[in-house]
Amino acid sequence: MLAQESQTRGPSFMSLAIRISAGLLIASLAAIILSRLGHFSGYLVFALAIAAAMIIRPNGHERSPVISALVLAISFATYAFLYSSEDLDAGRDNGVYSLLAYNIAQHGKVSVAMPQLDDVIARIGVENLGFYPGIYGAASDAHAQFNHLTPALRAAFVDVFGDHELASSNAVLAGIAVFLFAIALWEIIGSGWWVFGTLGLIVNVAFVYVSRSSLTETFAVAAVAMTVLFVSLTLKKPSATNALFASGGLGLLMMSRVDGYLALPFLPLLTFALARHSLENIKITMLAISTTAIFLVWSVVDLRTFSNGYFIALWPIGLKQSVAAGVACLSVSIAIVAIAKLLPTTWHRYSPSVERWGVGLAKAFVPLCAVLAVYALVHSVVADDTRYDMYLAFTLVRAPRELTWYITVPGLFLAIYGAYLLISDRRPDGVVVALPALILIMLFLFYTRITPDHPWGARRWVPYTIPATLMLVTYAFSRFSIKHKLAAQIAALSLAFLYCFQQNAMAKNWWFVPLQSNWRTGYAALAAELTRRNRTFYLSTYSPTASVLTFIYGIPTVPINGKQNDPDVKEETSLPKVCGAFLEQIQGSNNDVEWIGPPNNVVEKCISTTIYSPSDDTPDPDVIPSYRLLAGWNAAEEWGSWTSGTSAGATVHVQSERPSKLIVDGFALVNLKSPNQTVEVYSGEAHLGTILFNVAAPSKKAAIDVPVEFLRGKTDLSLTFRISNPNSPLELGISTDPRTLGFALRSLSLVPDS
Structure with a gap:
């Protein structure tokens, strides 16, 4: 059997896990059903969840102790009612996330105590509730996805979980996911x-799901763990309850993930594993099949109706292909049951042979996966002539990097080996868990090879792949430790260290560099570095357009914010665009360009964009742009740029290695409410000078002495402008502009002393 008996396994502990799983499943489904019917009541769902945990009897004779209901009550109440807010990005994902979270925000939120809680936190000295120094290091409104917590809750949770959507809900749900995963591993290993x-x-939960990803990711991890747990329990002790919850776990995956159909290989394998034991299991198997079929149809309806057009054509596989795959899995399962029921003698005669062939094919599939993994890694990493340079790597499809950051290369191959061992040891029951897990891992590997998306693309596969990989890796280590205990422990610790190291390094990768300092300023820094290295690249006013051009067409493109007025760029009209279900050519500026997605997929509404390319005009070799703006500036305007925040960077061209004057032409945002503004100018940590502005003199052309030691061996001098008192025109009553402004730069140059 898939599950081994363990001396340390306590029935009450397992019973608690089963009840929590079942309660979470029932509560989630109830929330979706009631939302669909337009009669959502969070408190009714809460009551149903508690009732489910109380009455479910997984052992057939025990009722849940009160503690299981209390654990479920605390977890679900925290997850569902307290920490959701009313500005949820409800269209981001289909199914559970959009329906459950949106309706909770509208109808079930406990918000009465929020003003009092904000007041208490303010009194104990928590300041700057709109800004947190987490992994993003950006203001809460830097991106729509990060703006889903009240300031009080951000202050309470950001130090642990990062400034991200529903971080506190993620924390609770991640805890449930980890608990269920531990029980599933316990059952299997x-x-x-x-x-x-x-x-x-x-x-991984700490690094990825809570700090960097969204609510639906942690929900999917819980669903994966729940599915594996009940699949293993069904194989161990076939029962209607276990089969129902195994298919319920698959259903939740299909409902909560746009590509949830990919978990369906569990179903035909489970069907065969049950049917080979006894014809008495046919009714149990049919229950699982019919339940899964309902979820399949339901999820397709959800996909079309409640995703705001985001996944009308399932990305990247396509809705028709995904439904076909789901129908194929259901058809195989039904065929197995039909043969076993209608031709019992034939079934019993040939099922052992089918089992042997199936196990043999599964074992042959494992080395094929290893070969494919080697091919993908060699093709994209070893043959990568960028030598792992994070800036030059911008021009290449990065994708098995996305996989190896999450699970490491040794982890990938250990998982493949673990799948082989699980299939060999547990014959055919091991196939039911190992083969779907391996399929998910390989699909993730090759999906990230083709997607033009930034981390969102791979993010959708992480909830499948991480639990599957860790499960198979752990099994490989457990088998290896039977004869080589010390070596297995050392290898496991080494892998864990490598994993943590790569998770930290991931934050320094080229894509995450912009996230370190805010999307806008980060891309400015990336563009400046590419410019310094004399790399040709394009600019786009929409980051998904930049992703498509970079990863699909091989045209390195950096996102920018706003129009460009530099003389060395021009608006591009000849690059391909993705919009609708076909490829077109851009007809001019301000054209509609599709959201992230490969060609031939309609993903989301089109929006306006402009693409810039290097100018065709042959530049005068004696005319070099005097300066470039780096991080910390708002969008360029006709006259120049405003700073954004308290610090902004720039580089200025060095004409000669001799004492020079730094000419700074600009003005400040001042009025009677904020009459003074001070701008400190630094090069590195060295202070070069100070520019003072006030209501009487809001505009200046300052000259700052720059000693020769700052200029030796340099073609450009790096500068930092530190603004003492940035404000928004809205705060000062000047206009409705909410941007944080301080100093406006018209021009910047470095003039050698005569």
Whole structure:
């Protein structure tokens, strides 16, 4: 059997896990059903969840103790009612996220105590509730996805979980996911090695799901763990309850993920594993099949109706292909049941042979996966002539990097080996868990090879791949430790260290560099670095357009914010655009360009964009742009640019290695409410000078002495402008402009002393 008995396994602990799983499942489904019917009541869902946990009897004779209901009540109440807010990005994902979260925000939110809580936190000295120094290091409104918590809750949770959407809800749900995953590992492995896999998932939850990803990711991890747990329990002890919840886990995956159909390989394998034991299991199997079929149809309806057009054509596979795959899995399962029921003698005669062939094919599939993984890695990493340079890597499809950041290369191959061992050891029951897990891992590997998307694309696969990988890796270590305990422990610790190291390094990758300092200023820094290296690149006013051009067409493109007025760029009209279901050519500026997605997919509404390319005019070799803006500036305007915040960077061209004057022409945002503004100018940590503005003199052309030691061996001098008192025109009553402004730069140059 898939599950091994363990001396340390306590029935009450397992019973608690089953009840929490079932309660979460029932509560989530109830929320979706009631939302669909337009009669959502969060408190009714809450009551149903508690009732489910109380009455479910997984052992057939025990009722849940009160503690399980209390645990479920606390978890679900925290997740569902307290920490959701009314500005949810409800169209971001289909299914559970948009329906559950949106309706909770509208109808079930406990918000009465929020003003009092904000007041209490303000009194104890928490300041700057709109800004947090987490992994993003940006203001809460830097991106729509990060703006889903009240200031009080951000202050309470950001230090632990990062400034991200529903971070506190993620924390609660991540805890449930980790708990369920630990139980599933315990059931499959039956040894102390389940602790290693659980710790690995905890690290990943801390790094990825809570700090950098969204609510639907942690929900999917819980659903994956729940599915694996009930699949293993169904194989161990076939029952209607276990089969129902196994298919319910698959259903939740399909409802909560746009590509949830990819978990369906569990179904035909589970059907065969059950049917081979006894014809008495046919009714149980049919229950699982019919439940999964309902979820399949339901999720397709959800996909079309409640995703705001975001996934009308399922990305990247396509809705028709995905439905066809789901129908194929259902058809195979039904065929297995029909043969076993209608031709029992034939079934019993040939099912052992089918089993042997199936196990043999599954074992042959494993080395094929290893070969494909080697090919993908060699093709994209070893053959990568960028030598792992994070800026030059911008011009290449990065994708198995996305995979290897999450699970590491050794982890990938250990998972493949673990799948082989699980299939070999547990014959055919091991196939039911190992083969779908391996399929998900390989699809993730090759999906990230073709997607033009930034981390959102791979993010949709992470909830499948991380639990599957850790499960198979843990099994490989547990088997290896039977004969080589010390070596297995050292190898496991080494892998854990490498994993943590790469998770930290991931934040320094080229794509995440912009996220370190805010989307806008980060891309400015990226563009400046590419310019310094004399790399040709394009500019786009919409980041998804930049992704499509970079990764689909091989045209390196950097997102920018706003119009460009530099003389060395021009508006581009010949580059391809993606919009509708076909490729077109841009007909001029301000054309509609599609949201992220490969060609031939309609993904989301089109929006306006402009693309810039290097100017065709042959530049005068003696005329070099005097300066370039780096991080910390608002969009360029006809006269120049405003700073954004308290600090802004720039480089100025060095004409000669001799003492020079830095000419700064600009003005400040001042009025009677804020009459003074001070701008300090630095090069590195060295202070070069100070520019003072006031109501009487809001505009100046200042000259600052620059000693020769700052200029030796340089073609450009790096500068930082530190603004003492930035404000918005809205705050000062000047206009309705909400931007934080301070100093406006018209021109900047470095003139050698005569």
